[in-house]
Amino acid sequence: MSDDASEIEAASAKSQQQQTVDPIKSFLSGGFGGVSCVLVGHPFDLTKTRLQTAAPGTYTGAADVVRKTIAQDGIRGMYRGITPPLFGVTPIFAISFWGYDVGKRLVYAATPNRTSQTLSIGELAVAGAISAVPATLVAGPAERVKVLLQVQGQSGEAAYKGPVDVVRKLYAEGGMRSIFRGTFATLARDGPGSAVYFATYELLKRKLSGSPGTLPNGEPAPAPPMSLPAVILAGGSAGVAMWSVAIPPDTIKSRLQSAPQGTYSGFLDCARKLIAADGITALWKGFGPAMARAFPANAATFLGVELSLKMMDKAW
Numbered sequence: 001m002s003d004d005a006s007e008i009e010a011a012s013a014k015s016q017q018q019q020t021v022d023p024i025k026s027f028l029s030g031g032f033g034g035v036s037c038v039l040v041g042h043p044f045d046l047t048k049t050r051l052q053t054a055a056p057g058t059y060t061g062a063a064d065v066v067r068k069t070i071a072q073d074g075i076r077g078m079y080r081g082i083t084p085p086l087f088g089v090t091p092i093f094a095i096s097f098w099g100y101d102v103g104k105r106l107v108y109a110a111t112p113n114r115t116s117q118t119l120s121i122g123e124l125a126v127a128g129a130i131s132a133v134p135a136t137l138v139a140g141p142a143e144r145v146k147v148l149l150q151v152q153g154q155s156g157e158a159a160y161k162g163p164v165d166v167v168r169k170l171y172a173e174g175g176m177r178s179i180f181r182g183t184f185a186t187l188a189r190d191g192p193g194s195a196v197y198f199a200t201y202e203l204l205k206r207k208l209s210g211s212p213g214t215l216p217n218g219e220p221a222p223a224p225p226m227s228l229p230a231v232i233l234a235g236g237s238a239g240v241a242m243w244s245v246a247i248p249p250d251t252i253k254s255r256l257q258s259a260p261q262g263t264y265s266g267f268l269d270c271a272r273k274l275i276a277a278d279g280i281t282a283l284w285k286g287f288g289p290a291m292a293r294a295f296p297a298n299a300a301t302f303l304g305v306e307l308s309l310k311m312m313d314k315a316w
Contacts (some may be wrong), residue, residue: 007019011159014236020108021101021309030097036304041297042085047294048286049150052254056278062289072153081149084163096135096291097305100198103127121199128198132190139190140183143171147182147257172192174261176181185253185267193246201302204234231306232299239298248283250290 021029034172059065060210069077104119104127119127152158160166170178208230228236243250256270264270274282 010138017217020104023098023101025309025312026101027094027098029305030310031090031094033097033301033305034093035304036300037297038082038089040300043076043084044077044289044293044297045085046080046150048289049147049258051253051289052251052286053151053247053258055287060245062292065289068093075206077153080153081146083141084146084149084166087163088138088146091134092139092142093301095138096131099131099134100127100194102134103130106130121203124202125199126217127193129195130282131198135194136183136187136190140186141167141179143186143253144179144182144257147254149256178261180252182257185249185256185270186268189249189253192249193242196245197238197242197298201234201238204237205230208234214278216265225310226306229305231303235302236295236299238302239294242298243294247287247290251283251285254286 028159043066044071047062050065050069051059051062059068069080104124107119107123107127108114108117114195145163148166148170149160149314151161152160160169167179174181205226209226252267252271253272255274256264259270264273271283278285
């Protein structure tokens with residue numbers, strides 16, 4: 001093999017490597033991003049969930065949810081149910097970002113004769129959708145517990161003392177099946193949502209990073225590091241894009257996971273009954289709080305991811 005051919009092959013391998021992240025680093029950085037997301041986004045998420053699950057007429061809008069929640073429980077009420085996502089979302093995001101990197105590696109493995117080592121936005125969307133599969137195994141039950149804690153107290157006494165009590169009572173009610181209720185709905189939300197999420201971030205990352213130059217094989221060189229404002233803009237925009245497609249399945253998921261056992265036979269039955277009772281617009285309940293949460297929470301997510309990756313790259 002000639003020196004030129006070796007150089008081009010090495011450049012291609014380097015290009016592929018720079019599109020992926022060390023699995024341990026991707027896992028840990030996702031965890032940092034998850035913590036950041038929960039701390040910033042939980043009050044918005046609680047508002048969204050209460051709007052989605054409350055009986056018609058309970059609230060006049062998002063501001064009314066906030067006002068009534070604080071009047072009843074104080075500011076701490078806005079963080080009701082934060083324990084499950086804090087301990088659940090952290091590994092979920094860790095698995096999601098790890099799964100995204102696995103997805104990119106699978107795309108490379110499925111296209112061994114590719115002419116360019118730079119993944120297209122469509123391929124990155126596929127990798128994003130793949131990331132939702134392992135993450136949902138944790139997200140499904142975590143969402144179930146979170147939703148039940150968030151909606152309790154809206155009409156009467158609280159039914160649960162905390163996350164452990166929720167799990168105990170759900171298991172007594174219907175075993176593991178009850179704990180995992182709504183897992184398919186979670187995947188229906190997170191599969192397309194994650195595809196849009198990661199693709200949007202990568203697209204904006206390329207646009208905001210400036211001209212990357214060219215490798216010896218003629219491919220674009222890795223983009224230079226983004227500034228913090230650019231990370232915030234790209235991450236926040238990715239969150240907005242994701243929730244633009246995720247709200248309808250999220251509404252169904254929230255209804256399905258918060259309803260008494262036997263109310264719905266499954267995802268489609270829940271969707272049918274919800275639309276029959278409240279119209280098609282019911283699928284977009286909670287859209288306002290979700291959009292209000294989407295930008296700051298996901299800006300915080302990617303800020304946590306990028307900063308932690310930078311620290312880990314310096315450490316090892």
